[in-house]
Amino acid sequence: KKDYKLVVIGGGTGGFAVTSKFAKKLGKGQIAVVEPNEEHYYQSMFTLVGGGLKTLEQAHRPTGSLLPDGVDWIKDSVAEFDAQNNFIVTQKGDKVRYDFLVIAMGIQLNYEKIKGALDALKHDPMVCSNYRPPFVSKTFEAIKNFKEGNAIFTLPNTPIKCAGAPQKIMYLADYHFRAMGKRHNANIYYRTSLPFMFTVKKYADALFEVAKNRGIDVAFRRCLIEVKHESKEAIFEDLENGNIETLKYAMLHLVPPMSCPDVLTKHKDIVDETGWVDVNKDTLQHKKYPNIFALGDCTNLPTSKTAAAVSSQSRVLQRNLNALLDGKPMKAVYDGYTSCPLITTKGKVIMAEFGFDQEPLETFPINQAKERRFMYHLKKDFMPHLYWKGLVKGHWNGPKYLRRILHLGMSK
Ligand code: FAD
Structure with a gap:
């Protein structure tokens, strides 16, 4: 047909x-x-x-x-x-x-736009990327096999899906390095093309604190342009002045331009x-x-x-x-709702929820910029059911009505 x-x-x-x-x-x-x-x-x-x-x-x-x-x-x-x-x-x-x-x-996903990235993902077990299977399978292996040196995490200079994901994996790596007793051997670098940690200020501030407290070296407006896996080098362009920064890596988690x-x-x-x-x-x-x-x-x-x-x-x-x-006027209006469960370590999540105007649109009447265990379980244990049984089956329409109830009708 x-x-x-x-x-x-x-x-x-x-x-x-x-x-x-x-x-x-x-x-x-x-x-x-x-x-x-x-x-x-x-x-x-x-x-x-x-x-x-x-x-x-x-x-x-x-x-x-x-x-x-x-x-x-x-x-x-x-x-x-x-x-x-x-x-x-x-x-x-x-x-x-x-x-x-x-x-x-x-x-x-445009991995080929970073020179040498696909080669490195193919040949270097310590270069990984959560954005595509099978590269995602390499990530935990790289974390487990990390011994010492620089662990680098990147965010590209284009819109991407789930803009929090490039740093969530960094916090989990930080957790595992600590659990394995290797954190003192690791320099963790976050190199992001954005001028901030996150688009919404409330969560950006909270994440900046998290990174600072974990001893992570953060630099904004840095874009990964090349990976040389033979010499284990990651090359970044400073988007403000065009300067080049070359960092040696022991582990590299890269996110492709999209x-x-x-x-x-x-x-x-x-x-x-x-x-x-x-x-x-x-x-x-x-x-x-x-x-x-x-x-x-x-x-x-x-x-x-x-x-x-x-x-x-x-x-x-x-x-x-x-x-x-049905030949009737269209009345439904999208409010821009989006959300990003920002895992900040094993067991903790900052639950970012916001709308078009980059203003928080939080479901729960508590400060969601705080790291919380409840939100972690929501993300890890509840959301998979919500996805498979709710969202892709057409039954989950977002938390708008729950938000209204929990805010006693006083939320948007
Ligand atoms: P997709 O679900 O990607 O579907 C697009 C489909 O189109 C694919 O199946 C593809 O095969 C198909 N397609 C492409 N080209 C063609 C073609 N030419 N012809 C026919 N079909 C085609 N979201 C959250 O809400 N919370 C999170 O915590 C979160 N974390 C994430 C972490 C990672 C590492 C990644 C990669 C994503 C994450 N996301 C998260 C984002 C989320 O997965 C996407 O935003 C969501 O899947 C978008 O849905 P979509 O239908 O637009 O695209």
């Missing part, structure tokens, strides 16, 4: 959240999900995998097992969009027509001038094509790119697309 009421591109977090919400309403054979991968990864767990607190095995399920009844799975990649004529073309050359399209293609997928950016009618899918930030409807919606990491929504953000976005998208299908 090559003609659908709804086609969803991407079987990741956003793709399944939306597909599950519409499967019953639209009925058998009306929805197709286009996704090339056999395995679906719960990427938020990668920090815990790299930190030795979960296994990679626990972080994925077969894509087919998440597919709601009656939904067709097109096991292929999208190669072309023809938004004016309502069809997409897959890599294998199949033309698939739609009435409505949802784009949820995530973010592209972008909207190339298949999208080559279609200038689909992306905005900054190269992200151009949606209305209130409704999630495409600005040019009213029968296209998008959510998640590939969009230009001015908020932090997380699965938590996708949970709130999926509900807004559902309500607005439903309204459109």
Whole structure:
């Protein structure tokens, strides 16, 4: 079959959240999900995998097992969009027509943009990256095998998904080095392209204190541009003045530059001038094509790119697309909700939650910038269930109503 009421591109977090919400309403054979991968990864767990607190095995399920009844799975990649004529073309050359399209293609990892990074990830067991399996499997091995010297953690000069992840793994490494009695042999460096620890000041201040108290050497506006694994050197550019800093590493956790997928950016009618899918930030409807919606990491929504953000976005998208299908006005408005459980050591989390204006939008009526054990268990033990049983099944819409109840109706 090559003609659908709804086609969803991407079987990741956003793709399944939306597909599950519409499967019953639209009925058998009306929805197709286009996704090339056999395995679906719960990427938020990668920090815990790299930190030795979960296994990679626990972080994925077969894509087919998440597919709601009656939904067709097109096991292929999208190669072309023809938004004016309502069809997409897959890599294998199949033309698939739609009435409505949802784009949820995530973010592209551009490891090749750091000279020598892929070589180092391939050949040096002490170079790792939580952002992609199988590199994430190298992280805990590197932490365990660390003996002495510089342990370096980086954040690139582009938007990334889960902007807290590059430093969460650093705090877990710090924990393990201490537990193994090796911390005094380690110099931990955080080199970030950002001018601060985190986009929201409240959490940035708290994280700066954490880093200071752990004896971590932090430098802002430093961008990793090259890795020389034969000489074990990481080369950084100072983004303020162009100066070069070369650091020897014993262990290096690197995060690649990221972008909207190339298949999208080559279609200038689909992306905005900054190269992200151009949606209305209130409704999630495409600005040019009213029968296209998008959510998640590939969009230009001015908020932090997380699965938590996708949970709130999926509900807004559902309500607005439903309204459109029923010929009613679209009323749901996205508030920019996003969240980042910032693991600061084994057993502690600062739970960052905020909206469009970078203002905290906290669920619990307590100071969430404080390191808390309760939040750690929420992240490690509860959120995986919320993901597999709630979010990708279309049942979890973010904590908006819980937040209102816990704040006795006085929260946004
Ligand atoms: P994805 O879930 O990445 O899905 C995109 C899908 O599109 C993929 O399945 C891909 O195969 C598919 N696709 C790509 N190109 C094509 C194509 N051409 N044709 C068809 N399909 C295609 N979020 C949190 O909320 N909390 C956290 O603690 C957290 N920690 C993280 C830690 C790490 C290390 C990482 C990597 C991510 C973390 N995230 C976290 C972020 C979260 O995983 C993403 O924001 C979320 O998955 C975004 O959902 P998405 O649907 O936009 O993209």
